Amino acid sequence: MHIRDLPYSDPGDPDVRSGPRFLLWLGRNQIRGQLKSMSWGLLHQCSLAGLPLAVGFAVQSVVDRSGGRLAMSGGMIAVLGVLIAVGDTMLHRTAVTNWITASARVQQLLARKTAELGSALTRRVAAGEVVAVSTGDVEKMGWFVEAFSRFAAAAAALVIICVGLILYLPSLGVLVALAMPLLALGVLPLLPRATRRADAQREKAGKATELASDTVAGLRVLRGIGGEELFLERYRRASQEVRKAAVRTARMWSLISAIQVLLPGLLLIALVTHGAALARDGKIEVGQLVTVYSAATLMLFPLRHVEEIAMAYSFSRPSAQRAVRVLSLSRVARPSTVDAAPAGDLYDPVTGLLAPEGLFTVVVCGDPDEAGRLADRLGGHPPALVQEEEAEGAAAATEQPSVLLGGVPLDELELDAARTAVLVQDKDPVLLSGTLRELLDVPSSGRVAAEEALSAAHCGDVLDALAQASVHSGGDPMSTRITERGRSLSGGQRQRLALARSLVTDPQALVLDEPTSAVDSHTEARVAAGIKALRKDRTTVAFASSPLLLDVADRVALVHRGSVVAVGTHRDLLRSEPRYRAVVTRETDDEIAAPSAAGRGEDISTSEEIEERA
Numbered sequence: 001m002h003i004r005d006l007p008y009s010d011p012g013d014p015d016v017r018s019g020p021r022f023l024l025w026l027g028r029n030q031i032r033g034q035l036k037s038m039s040w041g042l043l044h045q046c047s048l049a050g051l052p053l054a055v056g057f058a059v060q061s062v063v064d065r066s067g068g069r070l071a072m073s074g075g076m077i078a079v080l081g082v083l084i085a086v087g088d089t090m091l092h093r094t095a096v097t098n099w100i101t102a103s104a105r106v107q108q109l110l111a112r113k114t115a116e117l118g119s120a121l122t123r124r125v126a127a128g129e130v131v132a133v134s135t136g137d138v139e140k141m142g143w144f145v146e147a148f149s150r151f152a153a154a155a156a157a158l159v160i161i162c163v164g165l166i167l168y169l170p171s172l173g174v175l176v177a178l179a180m181p182l183l184a185l186g187v188l189p190l191l192p193r194a195t196r197r198a199d200a201q202r203e204k205a206g207k208a209t210e211l212a213s214d215t216v217a218g219l220r221v222l223r224g225i226g227g228e229e230l231f232l233e234r235y236r237r238a239s240q241e242v243r244k245a246a247v248r249t250a251r252m253w254s255l256i257s258a259i260q261v262l263l264p265g266l267l268l269i270a271l272v273t274h275g276a277a278l279a280r281d282g283k284i285e286v287g288q289l290v291t292v293y294s295a296a297t298l299m300l301f302p303l304r305h306v307e308e309i310a311m312a313y314s315f316s317r318p319s320a321q322r323a324v325r326v327l328s329l330s331r332v333a334r335p336s337t338v339d340a341a342p343a344g345d346l347y348d349p350v351t352g353l354l355a356p357e358g359l360f361t362v363v364v365c366g367d368p369d370e371a372g373r374l375a376d377r378l379g380g381h382p383p384a385l386v387q388e389e390e391a392e393g394a395a396a397a398t399e400q401p402s403v404l405l406g407g408v409p410l411d412e413l414e415l416d417a418a419r420t421a422v423l424v425q426d427k428d429p430v431l432l433s434g435t436l437r438e439l440l441d442v443p444s445s446g447r448v449a450a451e452e453a454l455s456a457a458h459c460g461d462v463l464d465a466l467a468q469a470s471v472h473s474g475g476d477p478m479s480t481r482i483t484e485r486g487r488s489l490s491g492g493q494r495q496r497l498a499l500a501r502s503l504v505t506d507p508q509a510l511v512l513d514e515p516t517s518a519v520d521s522h523t524e525a526r527v528a529a530g531i532k533a534l535r536k537d538r539t540t541v542a543f544a545s546s547p548l549l550l551d552v553a554d555r556v557a558l559v560h561r562g563s564v565v566a567v568g569t570h571r572d573l574l575r576s577e578p579r580y581r582a583v584v585t586r587e588t589d590d591e592i593a594a595p596s597a598a599g600r601g602e603d604i605s606t607s608e609e610i611e612e613r614a
Contacts, residue, residue: 019321041153044087052294060287103142137319154302344406379424429498456530
């Protein structure tokens with residue numbers, strides 16, 4: 001797999017039983033790249049190991065005053081230098097390719113899972129954790145994959161060097177071969193403690209990331225209630241905990257690094273002492289001593305890869321475990337029994353909510369959380385359809401009857417078909433960075449043009465602002481770039497652009513959660529009329545409690561404690577339903593009871609007066 005071939009056509013079906021199993025699966029899927037990297041690593045390491053032999057020959061040729069052997073030794077060193085350069089270059093190239101492609105595979109898996117679960121993902125996993133997995137954790141897993149091939153090449157090179165030294169000079173080669181396992185495994189008792197400290201550090205860092213993400217997402221609310229200092233102090237404490245955990249982890253790895261230097265140093269001292277005694281007694285030549293000493297010194301380089309792979313695994317294992325937590329979430333799918341996407345009335349058998357086709361239906365809920373859950377249900381995203389596989393097995397919640405569109409259960413549709421048939425726009429829609437044309441370039445039926453959707457969402461002032469901000473596009477608002485999350489726009493402008501995007505899609509059923517909560521009353525009335533006119537032959541449901549929006553609706557339903565308790569027009573429900581009036585006009589319980597106690601003799605004369613109170 002080359003970087004130019006990314007993204008993968010199919011990233012594969014990952015093993016999500018545990019973090020280590022996921023890393024093993026990831027390595028197996030990179031096997032060709034791993035073998036390439038290992039081959040170049042062997043060439044590099046073995047060429048390095050050949051230098052001491054050439055240097056030893058050169059030294060011995062000087063001692064023996066042999067010009068021919070000295071020239072041959074120089075040629076060997078030159079050839080080995082070229083092989084080292086080629087091997088090191090290609091090793092780095094293939095290793096980085098493994099890192100990037102492995103990271104890209106994980107990112108594609110996360111993107112695919114996010115698209116599969118939709119809004120249900122953030123109900124099961126904190127948004128900050130998803131961010132941590134898709135950024136820093138992805139890089140650490142890629143690091144382990146690319147480090148493993150270099151470690152395998154280094155381990156093979158160590159074995160080859162030890163065998164070669166034993167055959168070349170048994171008296172010193174045996175000493176090196178016996179000491180090598182101790183040098184490689186001497187830090188093994190410290191690795192569990194280092195891994196635990198690294199796990200604790202990653203856990204604290206993940207929590208700090210979650211806190212920062214949640215704080216940024218709710219910054220406007222925090223400023224409104226004066227809670228910035230409180231959350232800033234919380235983040236400071238979390239940041240200091242991460243710092244302390246990182247220092248404890250660094251101390252352990254410093255100790256491991258020190259041992260990795262100390263043990264080889266002791267080996268070199270013993271080797272020089274014993275070898276000098278043998279050379280003095282005439283049992284070995286000076287060139288042989290130089291060869292063995294140089295080989296033992298260069299063996300420190302492959303030994304470093306043992307420390308690196310241990311560090312890479314200790315950091316990547318908790319990252320893989322977090323990735324598994326996300327990737328193990330699944331949607332319970334049923335075999336599709338419907339060929340074409342349905343159309344017609346949208347009906348929820350749990351609450352009894354009916355949204356007839358061709359009518360603009362507005363749902364009023366006293367509890368905003370209940371409205372959000374019902375909107376998710378109407379879009380085919382009930383919590384019962386998402387489950388998390390845990391160590392003890394997968395436990396799914398008790399399923400509720402599916403929402404029906406045109407009499408067809410959404411559960412019986414393929415996921416893509418269900419997403420095409422019903423679109424849910426939540427109360428906090430996200431605008432991706434890019435031009436306005438790119439923002440509105442979404443999968444759609446083709447029946448609604450971008451200009452029609454922008455007009456229905458009353459985005460004239462937004463287009464004017466974008467045209468004025470357009471310096472390089474000749475005043476074309478469609479070519480003006482929108483910053484990430486639309487931060488350069490006001491809340492109302494962002495909301496109306498998101499609404500235009502939903503209208504362009506033109507689904508059979510459109511569910512809008514508080515689509516006009518951030519706009520002024522004058523604009524809200526126009527937006528409501530635009531939605532109704534544009535979707536006159538489709539099924540449209542909006543969750544709102546604004547009298548201006550309710551007055552435009554063809555049908556209004558009041559949901560109380562999980563069930564529809566009243567249906568009618570806005571004006572009829574104001575007169576006849578106290579619970580509806582309490583939600584829409586914000587009346588207190590005493591105000592509701594007062595007209596009843598007086599025999600309703602003091603009823604409000606007209607619905608227009610009630611709307612003014614709202």
